[in-house]
Amino acid sequence: MANSVRNTVILGSGCSGLTAAIYAARANLKPLVIEGHEPGGQLSLTTLVENFPGFPDGIQGPELIENMRKQAQRFGAELKQGHLVKADLGKRPFVLDFGKEQIETMTLIIASGASARWLGLPSEQALIGHGVSSCATCDGFFFNGKEITVIGGGDSAMEEALFLTRFATKVTLIHRRSEFRASKIMLERARAHKQIEFMTDTVVDEVYDVTKQEVTGLKLRNLKTGKAWDFPTSAMFLGIGHVPNARMFAGQLDMDEEGYLLAKGYVMTRVPGVFASGDVVDRRYRQAVTAAGTGCMAALEAEKFLEENGR
Numbered sequence: 001m002a003n004s005v006r007n008t009v010i011l012g013s014g015c016s017g018l019t020a021a022i023y024a025a026r027a028n029l030k031p032l033v034i035e036g037h038e039p040g041g042q043l044s045l046t047t048l049v050e051n052f053p054g055f056p057d058g059i060q061g062p063e064l065i066e067n068m069r070k071q072a073q074r075f076g077a078e079l080k081q082g083h084l085v086k087a088d089l090g091k092r093p094f095v096l097d098f099g100k101e102q103i104e105t106m107t108l109i110i111a112s113g114a115s116a117r118w119l120g121l122p123s124e125q126a127l128i129g130h131g132v133s134s135c136a137t138c139d140g141f142f143f144n145g146k147e148i149t150v151i152g153g154g155d156s157a158m159e160e161a162l163f164l165t166r167f168a169t170k171v172t173l174i175h176r177r178s179e180f181r182a183s184k185i186m187l188e189r190a191r192a193h194k195q196i197e198f199m200t201d202t203v204v205d206e207v208y209d210v211t212k213q214e215v216t217g218l219k220l221r222n223l224k225t226g227k228a229w230d231f232p233t234s235a236m237f238l239g240i241g242h243v244p245n246a247r248m249f250a251g252q253l254d255m256d257e258e259g260y261l262l263a264k265g266y267v268m269t270r271v272p273g274v275f276a277s278g279d280v281v282d283r284r285y286r287q288a289v290t291a292a293g294t295g296c297m298a299a300l301e302a303e304k305f306l307e308e309n310g311r
Helices: 015-026 041-045 061-074 122-126 136-143 155-164 184-192 288-308
Strands: 005-011 032-034 078-080 086-088 094-097 102-110 114-116 147-151 170-174 196-199 202-208 217-222 228-232 236-238 242-244 274-276
Touching: 005 015, 005 288, 015 032, 015 041, 015 061, 015 102, 015 288, 041 061, 061 078, 102 288, 122 202, 136 155, 136 236, 147 155, 155 170, 155 184, 170 202, 184 196, 274 288
Parallel strands: 005 032, 005 102, 032 078, 102 274, 147 170, 147 236, 170 196
Antiparallel strands: 086 094, 094 102, 114 242, 202 217, 217 228
16 A cells, blocks of 8 residues: 555544545545544544534434444545654655655545644643543543533533533533633523533643642632632543644645644645645634535545546
């Protein structure tokens, strides 16, 4: 495989990447999907998806992803585990380095998504997996009957907090600003829940207790008064957004100030034959259905590019 030039390689196996794989495979492009660090993307960490068309009663995120994976494979897509180390987009075919092997491809669809954003505290990083988490659906169960904390002010934070009420006796949602970025419906749901309390204008300065290798509390600080205090909690869940997984293309593709890839015509990058779809390029909508839509667009553009270049 390493010595043959691929028609198209798709980086990412979330909603966008798998939709691109379905369309590319049906066009007989024999796409190779590189699953990445987080196979299935963010949907694989989601519980009930209620807003994806065609499922009136909703569908579990992992089930939706598994259905897409089977559909792509049915049409001939190949899925492979791996993580891109570096890429050379300055020559054609493009050369993708995965550490143990290099793959050449005529077109590239970047659907590598975005990863959870962290506060960046040393104590937080030391306690990831020991009470610090960015995935309520993964780790909420471990804190059944405990009081826990969620950090953030957008829809992600509200969704995390609401989900965690299934396990926690109380969820305290901490936000650094006075106003919330969350949609009205999500904020109203969270405010109406008797197990969720809100703490605004507040930041986390420290996570306790690294020496015990478990979260026992937080050092909080009010940004308006400057007052600092210790706040007991059994876990801290992050709901403060995501970082696009596009660092390996720095200097080769256009990005905005936060690292999201910039595309024209929805999915086309500045390098002909390289397309971007899903959350790695979409900082505005970030929905499963929009990710799927741009994955479809990217595959159609890749097919058109190959036809125009006699492939």
